Amino acid sequence: MKILKYLFFLLLIGIIAISIYFGTKDGSFNIAESKVIDAPAQVVYDNVKDFKNWQTWGPWMAEDPNIQITYAEKTEGEGGSYSWTSEEMGNGAMEIVKVIPGKEIDQKIEFNTPFGDSKSDVYWRFEDTATQGETKVTWGMKGEQSFMEKVYFGLFSNEELEPGIRDMYQSGLTKLDSVVTSQMKQFTVHVDGITQYEGGYYMYATTSSSMLDVGVKMGEVMGQVMGYIQSNNIAQNGKPFAVYNQIDTANNSVIFSAGIPVTDRVITPPGSPVVTGFMEPVTTLKTTLKGDYDNLQQAYAKANEYLAQNGLIPHPTAKMFEVYVTDPGEVPNPANFITEIYMPIVSPQEPEDSI
Structure with missing residues (x-):
């Protein structure tokens, strides 16, 4: 009996010692992982803001393909939430508590464990980098481990809390x-068919460029034209466009004009790089590209194929042009850019030699 009492006291002392050790051990944690993604912050944010999007990239799907997810009526914005049940990962729920669109998301997460419920804060940060179009994304979780959680991870689990969360967030x-x-790479091309472009006055500036640098040059020249229009309080009367005056495939160069439609003719001072032009009404083959400008080559290929298949004759003097329906400053995802391509043709009702 004395031995049993002695063993009991030793066990009691051990339990007290363990309780003191884990009771005084700091259980606070703040674990975060970051990654630079080659995409605008708004595009990345749009994939995170709604819990329904998490199924496409959430790391827990690989941990438990049989996880059962239940969405609330609201799944994005403050108050949006969802819950899950999983034999592998346990049960839990998450709720959005604060949102700064395109910049921050704060959430509350709750795990239901055999040791009781555990609550922590989850946070997302979306920051621009020094490189335009890149975003530093930070995904973190912070909170305080309960006494039983500290005991579990300290005595019974072969895994540690921090490495496990880091691996999941990295994945x-x-x-x-x-x-x-x-x-961002998704695109579609649709040949809309023959249409009449009404034309009209426009302000424009002309430059030359290598084919590889057209995008950069286009932004510079279009900015110059837009600056002139705004500084002179000239009313814009349509979407920006570019006219391709000369394409030299042998030398990989192009001469183009960046223009913006206006209501009336504008008399510019001598030597002004921005001048007024007038586009005559013209019959065209219209093709619409939804996607990044990098896909324009595929759009032109499809338009030329349509021309050949339908016996349409390119206009001998009118220049082809592109209309930029969407503003990249307002539409961050290039997959949603809309570009209309107009290829002037000889009207099917008008013989070529009459032009």
Whole structure:
């Protein structure tokens, strides 16, 4: 009996010692992982803001393909939430508590464990980098481990809290990067058919460029024209466009004009780089590209194929042009850019030799 009492006291002392050790051990944690994604912050944010999007990149799907997810009526914005049940990962729920669109998301997460419920704060940060179009994404979780959680991870689990969360967040951010990159590359081309472009006055500036630098040059020249229009309080009367005056494939160069439609003719001072032009009404083959400008070559190929298949004759003097329906400053995802391509043709009702 004395031995049993002795063993009991030793066990009691051990329990007290363990309780003191884990009771005084700091259980606070703040674990975060970051990744730079080659996409605008708003595009990345749009893939995170709604819990329904998490299925495409969430790392826990790989941990438990049989996880059961239940969405609330509201799944984005403050008050948006969802919950899950999983034999592998346990049960839990998450709710959005604060949102700064395109910049921050704060959430509350709750895990239901055999040791009781555990609550922590989850946070997302979306920051621009020194490189235009890149975003530093940070995904973190902070909170305080309960006494039983400290005992569990200290005595019974072969895994540690921090490495496990870091591995999961790294995996999730890598998948998020892949999803965003894939989305931004999506595009469609539709040949709309023959249409009449009404033309009219426009302000424009002309420059030359290598074919590879057209995008950069286009932004510079279009900015110059827009600056002139705004500084002189001239009313814009349509979407910006570019006219391709000369394309030299042998030398990989192009001469183009960046223009913006206006209501009336504007007399510019001598030597002004921005001048007024007038586009005559013209019959065209219209093709619409939805996607990044990098896909314009595929759009032109499809338009030329349509021309050949339908016996349409390119106009001998009128120049082809592109109309930029969307403003990249307002539409961050290039997959949603809309560009209309107009290829002037000889009207089917008008013989070529009459022009």
